[in-house]
Amino acid sequence: MQTIIAHSRFQTSRIDWAQQHHYMVAPIPCCDFRRRASKLPSAPGRAELAGNPTRVIVAAAAASTATGPVAVPHWKQALNELDKPKDERKVMICQVAPAVRVAISECFGLAPGTTTPGQLAESLRRLGFDMVFDTLYGADLTIMEEGTELIHRLQSSLEANPHNDEPLPMFTSCCPGWIALLEKSYPDLIPYVSSCKSPQMMLGAMVKTYLAEKRGISPNDICMVSIMPCVRKQGEADRDWFCSSGAGVRDVDHVITTAELGSILKERNINLPELPEGNWDQPLGTGSGAGVMFGTTGGVMEAALRTAYELVTKQPLPRLNLSEVRGMDGIKETEIKMVPPSGSKFAELVAARAVAKAGSETTANGSAIKWDGGADFLSDDGANGLTLRVAVANGLGNAKKLLTKMQSGECKYDFVEIMACPAGCVGGGGQPRSTDKQITTKRQQAIYNLDERSAIRRSHENPAIQTAYRDFLGEPNGPKAHELLHTHYVPGGVEAAE
Numbered sequence: 001m002q003t004i005i006a007h008s009r010f011q012t013s014r015i016d017w018a019q020q021h022h023y024m025v026a027p028i029p030c031c032d033f034r035r036r037a038s039k040l041p042s043a044p045g046r047a048e049l050a051g052n053p054t055r056v057i058v059a060a061a062a063a064s065t066a067t068g069p070v071a072v073p074h075w076k077q078a079l080n081e082l083d084k085p086k087d088e089r090k091v092m093i094c095q096v097a098p099a100v101r102v103a104i105s106e107c108f109g110l111a112p113g114t115t116t117p118g119q120l121a122e123s124l125r126r127l128g129f130d131m132v133f134d135t136l137y138g139a140d141l142t143i144m145e146e147g148t149e150l151i152h153r154l155q156s157s158l159e160a161n162p163h164n165d166e167p168l169p170m171f172t173s174c175c176p177g178w179i180a181l182l183e184k185s186y187p188d189l190i191p192y193v194s195s196c197k198s199p200q201m202m203l204g205a206m207v208k209t210y211l212a213e214k215r216g217i218s219p220n221d222i223c224m225v226s227i228m229p230c231v232r233k234q235g236e237a238d239r240d241w242f243c244s245s246g247a248g249v250r251d252v253d254h255v256i257t258t259a260e261l262g263s264i265l266k267e268r269n270i271n272l273p274e275l276p277e278g279n280w281d282q283p284l285g286t287g288s289g290a291g292v293m294f295g296t297t298g299g300v301m302e303a304a305l306r307t308a309y310e311l312v313t314k315q316p317l318p319r320l321n322l323s324e325v326r327g328m329d330g331i332k333e334t335e336i337k338m339v340p341p342s343g344s345k346f347a348e349l350v351a352a353r354a355v356a357k358a359g360s361e362t363t364a365n366g367s368a369i370k371w372d373g374g375a376d377f378l379s380d381d382g383a384n385g386l387t388l389r390v391a392v393a394n395g396l397g398n399a400k401k402l403l404t405k406m407q408s409g410e411c412k413y414d415f416v417e418i419m420a421c422p423a424g425c426v427g428g429g430g431q432p433r434s435t436d437k438q439i440t441t442k443r444q445q446a447i448y449n450l451d452e453r454s455a456i457r458r459s460h461e462n463p464a465i466q467t468a469y470r471d472f473l474g475e476p477n478g479p480k481a482h483e484l485l486h487t488h489y490v491p492g493g494v495e496a497a498e
C-alpha cells in the first residue's frame with residue numbers, strides 16, 4: 001500500500017478519496033509537512049518522491065476546517081444530516097455546478113452529457129434534498145456583477161483615471177485554484193482581480209439571505225450542500241467571511257464532488273439514467289446558457305461578453321458563439337468592438353477620450369501590469385467605439401506564461417479569464433476519473449450543446465435574476481449586492497494570515 005503524507009489540514013474530501021483508492025493516509029503536522037514538502041518539486045499537485053515508494057500529495061487545500069483523517073468527510077456529514085428524520089434535521093438544500101451535469105453520466109458508464117440536468121435534479125430529490133437549486137443561477141448573478149464591474153473599470157479608465165482601486169485589466173475571480181495562486185504568488189495583482197464571489201458562493205449567500213427571508217426559514221436551520229467538480233470548493237466555502245446571514249452561519253456548509261455523488265447515487269440504488277425528468281426549485285433554479293458556459297475554459301469570458309457588450313452598446317452581441325475563445329488552446333485571445341449609442345455616457349467618454357488621446361498614451365508605469373491605459377479603446381473604423389482586448393488562460397501553467405507577458409508589457413489585454421484546471425471545470429479534480437484522453441473535449445462539447453439548447457442564453461435575460469435585483473438586491477454593484485455578492489483576497493493566502 002502506498003502512503004499519502006497529508007498536511008493535517010488537508011481537505012477531508014481528498015483524504016476520503018485517497019482512502020477509497022486504498023492509500024494509507026498519514027497526517028503530519030504543518031511544520032513537518034513543510035520540511036518534507038520542501039524537498040519536492042514546487043508545483044502544487046501530486047509528486048513522486050524519487051526512489052521512494054511513498055507518494056506525497058503537496059497540500060493544495062488551504063482553508064479546510066478538517067483536522068485530519070478522523071474528521072468526517074464533508075460528503076458523509078451531508079449524508080448524515082440527510083438521513084435524519086425530517087423533523088429532526090435542517091432544511092436540506094443543494095446546488096449543482098455546470099460541469100457536474102455533463103460528467104455525472106460517466107459514473108454510470110455512459111458518455112458525457114448522456115443524462116439530463118432534469119434527471120440530475122430528480123436524483124438529488126430522491127436522495128432526500130428538500131430543495132434543489134442550480135449554480136447556473138449563481139453564474140448568471142456573477143455575470144451581472146462582473147459585467148457591471150468591468151463597465152465601471154472601463155468608465156474610470158476612459159476618464160483617464162486608470163490607477164484607482166479598480167484598475168484595468170480585470171481578471172476573473174470564480175476559480176479558487178487561480179485565487180490561491182494569486183494570493184500566494186501574485187499578491188500585487190489583487191487590485192486587478194474582480195471582487196465578485198464565485199457562483200457557488202453567490203448562490204450560497206442568496207440561499208441564506210434572500211431565500212431564508214422569502215420562506216421564513218432561519219438561516220441557521222438550513223444546511224447548504226454544493227455538488228461541484230472541484231476539490232478546492234470546500235476550502236473556498238470555509239473562508240471565514242463567507243457567512244452572509246451572520247457570524248458562524250456558513251453560506252455553504254458542505255461540498256460533494258461529482259465523483260462522490262456518483263458513488264452515493266449508486267450505493268443508494270438511484271439509477272440516474274433511468275430517472276424521469278425532474279424540476280429545479282424556484283426562485284434560485286433558473287439559469288441561462290451563459291451560466292452553463294462557466295463549466296469550461298473560455299466560457300466565463302463568453303458569458304461575460306454576451307452581457308457586457310449589451311450593457312455598453314444597448315444592442316445584443318451579434319454572434320453568441322465566440323469561437324475565438326472556445327476549444328482547448330492554452331491561451332486564447334480576441335478583440336470585441338463595442339460602439340456605444342450616441343448620447344450615452346459611454347459615447348461622451350469615448351469622444352472626450354478621442355480628443356484627449358492625441359499622443360498621450362498613459363502607460364501604467366510602476367504598476368504590476370504594464371497596461372497601456374486602454375490605448376486601443378478607440379476603434380480605428382471612425383465609429384468612436386471601444387476595442388476590448390480579451391484573453392483566456394487555460395490552466396495555471398498557461399496563466400503563469402500569460403501573466404509574465406502582461407507584466408513585461410509584451411501583450412496587453414483589458415479583460416482576462418483564468419481557470420486553474422486544464423479545460424476548466426470540466427477537467428476539475430472532483431470529476432469522475434477516465435482513461436479516455438478526449439474526455440474533457442467531449443465534456444466541453446456537452447457544455448456547448450446545453451448552451452445551444454437553452455431557452456435563455458444571456459445572463460441578464462434570466463427573469464429570476466431580474467426579479468432578485470428588483471425585489472431584493474437593488475442595482476448590480478449597488479450596496480446590498482456588494483455586501484452579499486463580493487469578496488476580498490488575502491495577500492499570502494488565508495493560511496499565512498492565520
Ligand code: SF4
Binds near residue numbers: 177428
Ligand atoms: S477550474 Fe478547477 S480549480 Fe478552478 S473552479 Fe474549476 S474545477 Fe475548481
